[in-house]
Amino acid sequence: MSGASTKISELRLEHVSRGFGGALALDGLDLTIEGGEFVALLGPSGCGKSTALNCLAGLLPLTDGAIWLDDRRIDGIPPEQRGFGMVFQNYALFPHMTVRANIGFGLRMAHTAKAEARHRVDEALNLVQLGEHAGKFPGQLSGGQQQRVAIARAIVMEPALVLMDEPLSNLDAKLRLEMRTEIKRIHQTLGLTTIYVTHDQEEALSLADRLVLLREGKVQQIGAPEDVYSDPANRFVAGFMGYRNELELPVTSVAEKTVVLGELTGTRREDLGEVAVAAIRPEDFTVGDGPNPMEVTVEVVEYQGREQAIQARTSSGAALHVRADARLAPGDRVTVSVPPERVLVFAAESPAAPEEVA
Amino acid sequence: MSTIPAPKRLTLRPGAWLVWGAVAFFLLILLGVVGAVVVDSFGTKWFDGWLPSGWTSRWYGTTWREFDLGSVLWVTLEVALAVVVVSLLVGVPAAYALARRAFPGKRVLMVAFLLPILIPPITYGVPLATVLYKFHLAGKLTGVILANLVPAVPFVILVMTPFIEQIDPKIESAARMCGASTRVIFTRILGPLLVPGMLAAAILVLVRTVGMFELTFLTAGPDSQTLVVALYYSVSAAGIRAQQEIDAMAVIYTLSMLVLLVAALRFVNPTQLVTQIKETD
Amino acid sequence: MASVAHPRIALRHRLAERGLDRTLLLLIPAIIFVVALFIYPFVYGLQLSFQPQPGSEAVRRYGSGPFADYRDFFADPYLRNTIWTTLKIGLPAALFNVLASVPIAYRMRGRFRGKRTITTILVVPITLGTVLTAEGLLAFMGPAGWLNRVLMDLGVVDHPVRLTHNYWGVLFSLIITGFPFAFLLTLSYLTGIDPTLERAAATLGAGWWQRFRHITLPLLAPGLGITFCLSFVLAFSVFPSAIMVGDPSGQTRVISIAAFHAAFEQYDYPMASAIAMIMGAVELIVIGAVLGWRSRLYRGATGGKG
Numbered sequence: 024m025s026g027a028s029t030k031i032s033e034l035r036l037e038h039v040s041r042g043f044g045g046a047l048a049l050d051g052l053d054l055t056i057e058g059g060e061f062v063a064l065l066g067p068s069g070c071g072k073s074t075a076l077n078c079l080a081g082l083l084p085l086t087d088g089a090i091w092l093d094d095r096r097i098d099g100i101p102p103e104q105r106g107f108g109m110v111f112q113n114y115a116l117f118p119h120m121t122v123r124a125n126i127g128f129g130l131r132m133a134h135t136a137k138a139e140a141r142h143r144v145d146e147a148l149n150l151v152q153l154g155e156h157a158g159k160f161p162g163q164l165s166g167g168q169q170q171r172v173a174i175a176r177a178i179v180m181e182p183a184l185v186l187m188d189e190p191l192s193n194l195d196a197k198l199r200l201e202m203r204t205e206i207k208r209i210h211q212t213l214g215l216t217t218i219y220v221t222h223d224q225e226e227a228l229s230l231a232d233r234l235v236l237l238r239e240g241k242v243q244q245i246g247a248p249e250d251v252y253s254d255p256a257n258r259f260v261a262g263f264m265g266y267r268n269e270l271e272l273p274v275t276s277v278a279e280k281t282v283v284l285g286e287l288t289g290t291r292r293e294d295l296g297e298v299a300v301a302a303i304r305p306e307d308f309t310v311g312d313g314p315n316p317m318e319v320t321v322e323v324v325e326y327q328g329r330e331q332a333i334q335a336r337t338s339s340g341a342a343l344h345v346r347a348d349a350r351l352a353p354g355d356r357v358t359v360s361v362p363p364e365r366v367l368v369f370a371a372e373s374p375a376a377p378e379e380v381a
Numbered sequence: 382m383s384t385i386p387a388p389k390r391l392t393l394r395p396g397a398w399l400v401w402g403a404v405a406f407f408l409l410i411l412l413g414v415v416g417a418v419v420v421d422s423f424g425t426k427w428f429d430g431w432l433p434s435g436w437t438s439r440w441y442g443t444t445w446r447e448f449d450l451g452s453v454l455w456v457t458l459e460v461a462l463a464v465v466v467v468s469l470l471v472g473v474p475a476a477y478a479l480a481r482r483a484f485p486g487k488r489v490l491m492v493a494f495l496l497p498i499l500i501p502p503i504t505y506g507v508p509l510a511t512v513l514y515k516f517h518l519a520g521k522l523t524g525v526i527l528a529n530l531v532p533a534v535p536f537v538i539l540v541m542t543p544f545i546e547q548i549d550p551k552i553e554s555a556a557r558m559c560g561a562s563t564r565v566i567f568t569r570i571l572g573p574l575l576v577p578g579m580l581a582a583a584i585l586v587l588v589r590t591v592g593m594f595e596l597t598f599l600t601a602g603p604d605s606q607t608l609v610v611a612l613y614y615s616v617s618a619a620g621i622r623a624q625q626e627i628d629a630m631a632v633i634y635t636l637s638m639l640v641l642l643v644a645a646l647r648f649v650n651p652t653q654l655v656t657q658i659k660e661t662d
Numbered sequence: 663m664a665s666v667a668h669p670r671i672a673l674r675h676r677l678a679e680r681g682l683d684r685t686l687l688l689l690i691p692a693i694i695f696v697v698a699l700f701i702y703p704f705v706y707g708l709q710l711s712f713q714p715q716p717g718s719e720a721v722r723r724y725g726s727g728p729f730a731d732y733r734d735f736f737a738d739p740y741l742r743n744t745i746w747t748t749l750k751i752g753l754p755a756a757l758f759n760v761l762a763s764v765p766i767a768y769r770m771r772g773r774f775r776g777k778r779t780i781t782t783i784l785v786v787p788i789t790l791g792t793v794l795t796a797e798g799l800l801a802f803m804g805p806a807g808w809l810n811r812v813l814m815d816l817g818v819v820d821h822p823v824r825l826t827h828n829y830w831g832v833l834f835s836l837i838i839t840g841f842p843f844a845f846l847l848t849l850s851y852l853t854g855i856d857p858t859l860e861r862a863a864a865t866l867g868a869g870w871w872q873r874f875r876h877i878t879l880p881l882l883a884p885g886l887g888i889t890f891c892l893s894f895v896l897a898f899s900v901f902p903s904a905i906m907v908g909d910p911s912g913q914t915r916v917i918s919i920a921a922f923h924a925a926f927e928q929y930d931y932p933m934a935s936a937i938a939m940i941m942g943a944v945e946l947i948v949i950g951a952v953l954g955w956r957s958r959l960y961r962g963a964t965g966g967k968g
Contacts, residue, residue: 082558132561503938505707
């Protein structure tokens with residue numbers, strides 16, 4: 024049992040792979056995580072992010088590779104002896120135990136002295152603001168409260184590593200924002216090394232110190248949120264990071280990083296063929312004249328408070344998502360523009376992000 | 382009977398009247414069947430007329446002594462409890478494996494476990510009794526218990542598999558992440574969660590074993606009869622015994638079944654006695 | 663150490679991927695049990711049925727060949743006819759129980775006060791079992807029983823109707839024990855059908871018969887198939903009631919009586935096994951036919967929560 028050895032200096036994943044019946048769900052993940060870091064594994068469903076988490080937890084054996092905790096190899100150790108904490112998507116609380124017993128279960132397994140255990144459970148309860156619910160059973164709590172219990176259960180041991188498997192995806196939108204702040208606050212308070220799996224790029228960007236983008240079991244990009252956001256490594260990452268507009272256009276000319284695609288000028292991100300894809304974020308457009316002017320007809324307008332989400336159509340018939348402050352109405356014909364450095368050009372053959380996240 | 386719910390409006394359609402009429406008729410017949418036995422068991426003589434000519438409770442004493450019901454009930458209890466315990470011990474682990482794992486040959490195994498429930502006891506009871514006699518197990522308690530286990534174990538598996546399936550395997554993972562060993566997971570996590578299911582399975586097996594005529598009949602010897610078999614023999618020996626004695630015995634049987642039934646219904650839904658499809662409300 | 667341990671882990675997890683791990687050891691007691699107490703006796707009985715007992719009637723008539731008992735069974739009308747006798751009792755009983763349970767369950771599928779009481783009362787005959795039911799029927803429907811008394815007082819009949827010790831007695835007993843079973847099964851299938859489906863049909867202009875005919879019945883039909891099979895299995899193995907309220911040497915000499923007679927009165931186990939096998943085969947034919955019909959129906963989700 025090593026549950027008490029809390030702070031680590033480094034967790035190293037070396038070529039961690041996991042196959043299911045021949046196909047690799049996780050293909051050679053190399054990653055070094057520093058103590059206290061908050062790392063998010065991000066990708067669409069089936070990208071291997073949950074597989075990676077379960078491999079780390081020890082719930083799935085590795086097909087290949089190794090996991091090192093400082094200088095100790097841990098991938099052969101069963102999950103109950105790794106001393107990690109884990110938060111599950113559906114909470115996985117013990118339904119027959121009170122909130123207090125749920126949170127204290129790990130301490131009981133570690134044979135912590137009664138008084139000490141009580142004190143630590145109280146602390147955890149305060150941290151997740153559930154003090155007055157300690158005697159209730161999970162069935163009597165709301166979804167958000169249950170997730171707080173699950174988090175408290177995972178952190179009460181101050182484990183070397185906290186694993187979170189899409190902990191917010193079962194909550195409604197408002198609660199999700201609230202819990203996001205909560206998780207951030209807890210991480211800032213305790214400084215526990217955390218690996219967080221999600222398919223929601225907003226969640227990952229707002230929580231993590233570093234993002235790992237996965238696609239079909241392979242790493243696409245590793246970097247700080249602002250790097251990944253403004254400088255996506257490929258078309259897949261761009262699609263995932265909110266570059267919702269993808270215009271497929273013939274390449275007119277290429278000069279260093281500058282590409283001209285007909286009337287649109289953009290920044291080249293990789294080697295191009297005859298046809299390329301220009302990826303543009305809706306919020307990078309401005310209504311009015313400027314660089315890369317485009318004449319569009321407004322089709323759908325969604326009011327979103329300070330801004331409007333607009334679906335428009337270019338004269339060539341391509342659909343365009345634009346966010347604008349200006350008040351527009353369906354049928355308006357306006358000019359929108361976008362600076363060339365905000366138009367990322369990828370090869371048309373590059374894999375795109377799946378529809379549901381684009 | 383007071384149990385038929387009074388229709389809220391008297392303007393029910395003829396179809397509804399027909400249905401409720403049929404139910405009432407069925408319940409009336411049922412009442413008559415059970416009532417006739419009960420009334421007769423308390424009568425002194427009843428040859429003609431609506432009711433016996435006099436009332437007495439002495440038949441219960443005579444039937445208890447002459448059929449040695451004390452030891453018959455004891456045998457019934459022994460058989461039933463042994464069957465319940467063994468079938469749970471064998472059935473629950475198997476149900477766990479079936480609920481948690483998909484493996485080659487699982488369907489074949491499921492069919493093998495289901496057959497003893499689908500095939501009527503008398504069909505496999507004859508070859509089973511033959512085998513048990515060959516190994517000198519039939520004719521005594523062991524044989525009766527073994528024979529009754531044949532439908533009981535699959536029944537436990539059938540009840541417990543969906544029950545275990547609806548317990549999230551993530552809960553086991555969560556316990557593991559908290560440092561619980563396999564043994565602790567079974568004793569502290571799964572055990573308490575499975576208690577309601579095991580209780581339901583145990584009571585259903587108990588009811589079915591006490592009521593199981595065919596298998597016990599085929600394998601029991603004179604000292605290993607359960608109540609239902611003793612009742613059958615007393616009926617076929619009618620003419621030697623007073624009818625009221627037999628009826629008194631039938632009432633004792635009914636009462637013991639009703640006690641079990643009331644106990645059972647505290648824990649299980651009536652439909653569970655025949656099926657495992659969960660009733661949605 | 664790690665490099666040594668690695669291939670072993672890999673092999674174990676390759677097996678685990680196919681679902682083979684130590685959890686499956688939990689199945690072993692149950693497998694041993696089903697093999698020893700169910701499959702072995704069945705196989706034993708099957709091979710025993712091909713080894714006619716020397717000196718038995720079958721051997722005298724058809725020699726000691728493996729099929730002597732089967733030939734004897736099908737040649738002797740007294741034995742052969744037990745199949746028809748059983749089917750004549752079992753099929754109508756099962757059919758009646760299923761058909762009668764549909765309208766009643768349909769009427770009771772909603773929630774109302776006393777529903778649990780009614781279902782509880784209906785469970786009583788299942789637990790009473792055939793022996794007690796038969797005993798009660800003898801008293802209730804016998805020549806001097808309450809039923810005949812009511813019929814005569816009402817002037818429906820002049821002298822007592824014979825309802826016991828014949829075909830009708832057995833049929834009644836099968837209905838009394840079998841109907842609640844069929845009813846509860848049908849009810850649980852019906853409550854598994856999402857009631858909003860019918861409401862949706864109603865908003866589209868379907869009357870109650872159309873709703874039942876086009877929405878409920880098609881979704882219920884596969885369940886009814888299963889209900890019929892289980893009811894038939896119960897009715898087909900009719901044994902104590904055929905002896906007690908029936909006419910065990912004539913009208914209600916069912917196949918299980920023949921098997922019992924061969925085994926425990928003539929001590930001709932091969933013949934008894936042969937009859938048991940024939941019994942199982944006939945039953946499987948009927949069930950197979952019903953399941954074959956069922957497989958052509960829609961069997962997907964019924965929208966219920968269960």
